[in-house]
Amino acid sequence: MSLVLNQPVAVRVHIAPRTPGVHSAALEVVASSGFVVHQVLATIIAAHQLTAANGYTLRVRGSAEWPRPIPFFVHVPVGTQALRVEMRTHAGRLNLMDEDPATLDNLEWRTYFKGYRYPFSYYFRLTSGQSGVELIPQPQAGVWELTATAVADPTFGGDSAQYRVPGDVELVVSALGAAAPDARQDTLAFVNRLAPLAGATTVAELGARRTVTGTVDSSAAGPEYELQVDSGTTSLRVGAEPTSDSLADLNVYLFDCTTGTCFLWDVDFVHATRAELLVRTPRPGKWRRSSIRLASRAARPASPTRR
Numbered sequence: 001m002s003l004v005l006n007q008p009v010a011v012r013v014h015i016a017p018r019t020p021g022v023h024s025a026a027l028e029v030v031a032s033s034g035f036v037v038h039q040v041l042a043t044i045i046a047a048h049q050l051t052a053a054n055g056y057t058l059r060v061r062g063s064a065e066w067p068r069p070i071p072f073f074v075h076v077p078v079g080t081q082a083l084r085v086e087m088r089t090h091a092g093r094l095n096l097m098d099e100d101p102a103t104l105d106n107l108e109w110r111t112y113f114k115g116y117r118y119p120f121s122y123y124f125r126l127t128s129g130q131s132g133v134e135l136i137p138q139p140q141a142g143v144w145e146l147t148a149t150a151v152a153d154p155t156f157g158g159d160s161a162q163y164r165v166p167g168d169v170e171l172v173v174s175a176l177g178a179a180a181p182d183a184r185q186d187t188l189a190f191v192n193r194l195a196p197l198a199g200a201t202t203v204a205e206l207g208a209r210r211t212v213t214g215t216v217d218s219s220a221a222g223p224e225y226e227l228q229v230d231s232g233t234t235s236l237r238v239g240a241e242p243t244s245d246s247l248a249d250l251n252v253y254l255f256d257c258t259t260g261t262c263f264l265w266d267v268d269f270v271h272a273t274r275a276e277l278l279v280r281t282p283r284p285g286k287w288r289r290s291s292i293r294l295a296s297r298a299a300r301p302a303s304p305t306r307r
Contacts (some may be wrong), residue, residue: 003029017046020073047073047143050080050175061170066092067152067159074144074173081177081209083139085146089126092167093159094148096124096134101142125151127163138211140243146171205234213243216250224290229258231284238289239276250275258285 029038148169216222252275255262
């Protein structure tokens, strides 16, 4: 390649990692004398894949000197109903942290900003020989960062001197429902790790959940989705929220179409991030739900939403 003075030259770079993990490379401009006159560094992280070939389950293991973190990157396929992360600690005392594709750069603040979306995992700490499982419902598709970290400062509840050893951890990551995203048959098991239960405090029923994505814009009518409510349904819950960290205002309109003519049942326009409506003992038949995006704060581009 020849570089002409004061003229831009396009350089096409093809990246195709052969193995998962962290890869580093440098693009260098070398003079005819062999002297490197310019250099651009690049770090590429190739995520582990959850596919049908591995049964949508993978096992990864890593280690690091105390108190350095042990990160793993996993690509979650579209249609995954729940992300199951089992952490097995072989050395040290480690905490599991996770970050979704719509990332905030600081993992420490992920739970604070996205507590409405994913469970709180700050006290998920395991010592050598222990294992635990975290379930993340309806995970966003894309590359997730799963990081085992050592808590360093004993003043604020961190590790004592006995845990200041190299960390060694194994993760078993599974994408539940990815093979058959429309399936509704699952087996649940509950293990009580605390005191014996004297009796039931809350009795709840299991239900079916459907998640779809679309785009709404304040300049056009929002998309409509039909819902078929089965006979005997005790409650119907519909909602809408941005799939990214957008500040868009979304309203939810729910219509009862069970009589053949649709009429407005209710609307939610007073909410924070998520707009949501709850119908107790809904009539069986067809219902319809739509969203409208408001531009009352400032003009913003159309925002993807999850419903």
